[in-house]
Amino acid sequence: MHDHHLQPLLHDLVGTVMAPTAALSGADGQIRSRGVQGLFHADARVLSQARLEIDGREPEPIGHAVPAPGVARFVSLARWLGDRDADPTVRVDRVRTITPGAMREEITIASTASAPFTCTVTVTLSCDLAAIEAVKSGGAAVPLTPEAAGATLTWQADGTRVTATAASGGADAATLRWDVTVAPGERLTMRWEVSVTDAGAVVAAPPGPREWSRPQVEADDTRLVRLAGQSLDDLESLRLTEIAAPGDTFLGAGVPWYLTLFGRDSIWAARMLLPLGTELAAGTLRVLARRQGVKADGETGEAPGKIMHELRRHEFAVEGSGFRLPPAYYGTIDATPLWIALLHDAWRWGLPEGEVAALLPALEAALGWLADHGDADGDGFLEYLDTSGRGLANQGWKDSGDAVRFRDGRLGEPPVALVEVQGYAHEAAVAGAALLEAFGRPGGSRWLDYAGRLAERFRERFWVDGGYPALALDRDKRPVDALTSNIGHLLGTGILSAAEERQIAQTLKNPAMSGGFGLRTMSTDDAGFSPHSYHCGSIWAHDTAIVISGLARTGHGELAAELAQGILAAAETFGYRLPELHAGDDRLLMGRAVPYPAACRPQAWSAAAAMAILHAAAGLYPDVPGGRVTVRPLPGAPLGALAVRGLRVGGAAVDVTVDGYGTARVTGLPAGIELV
Known part of the structure; x- marks a missing residue:
């Protein structure tokens, strides 16, 4: 018993x-x-x-x-x-x-x-x-x-x-x-x-209306329409603001455990919603910038320039476990580079220059954290280690205690340098350099050099004999060789060559990874795999959506569409309210997705995944500061014809239609924006 x-x-x-x-x-x-x-x-x-x-x-x-x-x-x-x-x-x-x-x-x-x-x-x-x-x-x-x-x-x-x-x-x-x-x-x-x-x-409802547009979606695949509708309803219900600063809105991570500010979750959800406007991103950026770290504190995980992990009214303590998080906790390795990437992407989508400029000091502090505090041992990679003994042992998005495993099932020992975090760091350095240069601030060349050296080190240390990057490097700098969904987050970050992107796409296409309703977090061939493991075999909608976005951006539309079809089938199972995660069972086992019984629902980044899938299918990639928008839908319209009316580019309402052959038409672009 x-x-x-x-x-x-x-x-x-x-x-x-x-x-x-x-x-x-x-x-x-x-x-x-x-x-x-x-x-x-x-x-x-x-x-x-x-x-x-x-x-x-x-x-x-x-x-x-x-x-x-x-x-x-x-x-x-x-x-x-x-x-x-x-x-x-x-x-x-x-x-x-x-x-x-x-x-x-x-x-x-x-x-x-x-x-x-x-x-x-x-x-x-x-x-x-x-x-x-x-x-x-x-x-x-x-x-x-x-x-x-x-x-x-x-x-x-x-x-x-x-x-x-x-x-x-x-x-x-x-x-x-x-x-x-x-x-x-x-x-x-x-x-x-x-x-x-x-x-x-410490949190409250925002006083005003929602900060994003509600687009009209038409699609041959009616599951896209129903998923978009339910997801937009759920996202509207998750809006929050800080009581101390009610003017800025962010999304609470999920119900019931995470209905508060979470750096990583709130950033990813805002990033996926950028096609609907930049206001949510702006609020999220400002809320997190106000709480950006200013001192080194091993108990809270705070460090100068670091973006926080979560905010509570009081200490979050699990009785009898020794697990105790302070009310403002900074135990995250990825929120800081993701904050930089969100600022850059919001700028490209048309966040007003004045709002971007106001956040540049926080940008410079966040970039400083990459080099001065994120790399504790000076080996050139971002890594984490909980020095308090009471916080999160793992501090990437897969933050359960058993998430970092070798292929034979052994646990990796901290400090840990996660694979996707190196991609985030590369993307953040390049993005930060672009922002610094555009706004006449010094230091851009330093961060381009940082990104170049990081890519070289990554290529030398992370790739394993199976022809894919390891999940992580452990405390002894050994590649933790499990095959996981984390490697899909590298796509589009710039840390890979085109040949390496093709190799990762081919690896993820293996049914051991993509044979479920979405992308499994771990290969079925790994000893640590379990379809009901929180991070070692389950399927997370947001994780799959991030990989879908990367595949679409790097020209691997066939796998992007296959993974999207898996998420759409799962959405049908769950009444189009996507849960935090579901089990990693094979599609042929029951013909429908199997629940993960402790999954939160609704969940912000799961709901936002619907917008990421729509965005990948429509293929609208703006650069408002550069005066151009690229349209590159999934080739051949593998999700069928669709129309998304009421997107936002530079504050203007934009419509995108994609016919059954994959040909896109864009209308409503603001003056001075060239369509490429």
Whole structure:
């Protein structure tokens, strides 16, 4: 028997989200006092139960939908009421609406019975104000005792106040109550709501409308249309801002564990959304620049110029594990070069020069981190090592403890130099040089030299006998020779020659890597492979989308399309709300993607992956400062004809259509921009 807590599973829960508030319930709409179910607000569970009963019985669920951002509808039956016929005559619709800091529900009983009936409707509530890390570790929390007054229940502790009110009903103990009579043909609606006042929150909802366009998508493959629609809904529900600086928006990483600022996740999501406008990128860049490291601190991982990893209201500690992250944690090796790349790409898409110029000091500090702090041992590669003993042992995007493995399954020992991070560093150095030169700042040649030397060292040290780059170099500078998706992130970073890009594309095309619903994180031929390993065999939509983008940019459209088809098939399995990850099973095993049972959903970079796939298919590559836009769709339109109307280039609305032969047409480019 297990003597430790297990992380709750959540793959079959329904998320209703409007950040920083999210509800997780069963498919029947019930929020039960178990697992990760609950109403969450800014890293705390503010309701641990919201259970609907009619005459002491739970309605029988028959369906649910998430029709709009922050809205879910649950349909059930009360067959013990109404006529005693084969057909049900009493239906219950439960519509849940989340707004920042609040949840409202409408419970409608509709009768087609031949006679009136009387019933008692109750919603039983619990509140434990459990911290998100306690919920994640499977721990239990003691419910608080509410104060009841009229139709209102109130819980409060540690600066947080939760208030639930039944409209036209009553409240006693921990239950909201309505005694009703329903006539034949009548639809009777009961309403209740809960609101949260939270003095300790560090994130909040942005005050204005969304920062990006919502393009109209038409496609021969209707899965693209449905995936784009659901993904844009999910992205809208994940918008956040810092309470201390409400003018800048970023995307919270995901529900429920990561609904806050995450450097890497927020950067990648903003980067994938650049075809819809530069405002989100600008907000993300500024938020992270304000928290850019200024001192060396082994406990937090901070270093001068470094971009942070995550932000919490308090220490994130998993009981009994020794794992403790400070509220502002910098344990990431890749967020800093990715921040530089985002700034550069946003500039190319048309971020106004004044906004770019304001971020140049942060750019120079981030570039300085590459050479002065990111390379601790001076070997010319970026590497990481958790010196606190309480932080993340692995600090790339694959940050689980067993993510860095040799082909025979042995773990690589830190400090670790990850393969994709060297590509990010090369791209960041070249991008930084371009920005410095364009804005008349010194130092551009230094970073071009840095990139050139890095590419030479990389070529000498990372390639292994199988004809692909190693996952990493370990503490002894040995190539960690597992075959992983990480090598696909190198495509388009400039660190590879054209021949090396072809070699990587050919390697990834092997069914051991691409035979699932997307790109596996590790080859099935590796000893460490498991389809349900978090980072050693599973499939992540954002990871696959990054590789699709690189393949498209470097002229390997056939594999890009094959991987996109895998993600589209997975999206169909999951109702077009792509989870954080899914299992790496072969496509022929079940004919549909298998869930990873602890995957978060919605997840910002999974939702943004839909835009990355659309962008690769349309092939629009702008250089607004250079006065030109290149259009290079996937050859032969392997995803079918499509039209994307309402993209943004230099602030102008741009339409791209690709016919069934792969010929593209672009309209709406701003004046002075030449189409290449």
